[in-house]
Amino acid sequence: MGQASDGNDFFVIKAEENGVNVIGLTRGSDTRFHHSEKLDMGEVMIAQFTEHTSAVKVRGKATIQTKHGEVKSD
Amino acid sequence: MSNTVFTTDELEMPCPECKGKGEIVSHGKSTSCTKCEGKGVIMTGLGQTLLHFVKKHL
Ligand SMILES: [Zn+2]
Numbered sequence: 070m071g072q073a074s075d076g077n078d079f080f081v082i083k084a085e086e087n088g089v090n091v092i093g094l095t096r097g098s099d100t101r102f103h104h105s106e107k108l109d110m111g112e113v114m115i116a117q118f119t120e121h122t123s124a125v126k127v128r129g130k131a132t133i134q135t136k137h138g139e140v141k142s143d
Numbered sequence: 144m145s146n147t148v149f150t151t152d153e154l155e156m157p158c159p160e161c162k163g164k165g166e167i168v169s170h171g172k173s174t175s176c177t178k179c180e181g182k183g184v185i186m187t188g189l190g191q192t193l194l195h196f197v198k199k200h201l
Contacts, residue, residue, distance in 0.1 A: 105185040
């Protein structure tokens with residue numbers, strides 16, 4: 070597991086339906102999808118950006134909380 | 144974790160970029176998908192755990 074880029078900066082993803090996909094994108098010049106996680110309704114994932122992951126893509130209906138606020142995906 | 148049964152979609156998911164095909168077709172030309180490195184799928188944490196375990200003990 071890599072070090073978080075910013076101390077305890079984490080975010081929360083709560084699935085609002087079954088089959089929500091959380092996809093991690095690699096840090097660096099080529100952004101590959103290196104990791105996926107399937108969440109079913111009500112499941113919560115708490116994640117951090119690390120040396121390996123610089124972006125996250127959420128597919129499906131979910132509530133995402135970051136230090137910048139809350140956003141909902143469809 | 145007793146009697147746990149994994150389904151394939153708990154181990155990997157189709158790549159949303161190439162829709163699981165592993166290649167992108169544009170202007171009639173097909174190129175290998177860079178997002179999944181042509182695999183067509185992206186592994187989950189569970190998939191990676193299982194793969195590492197099998198590799199370690201094979
Ligand atoms: Zn792909």
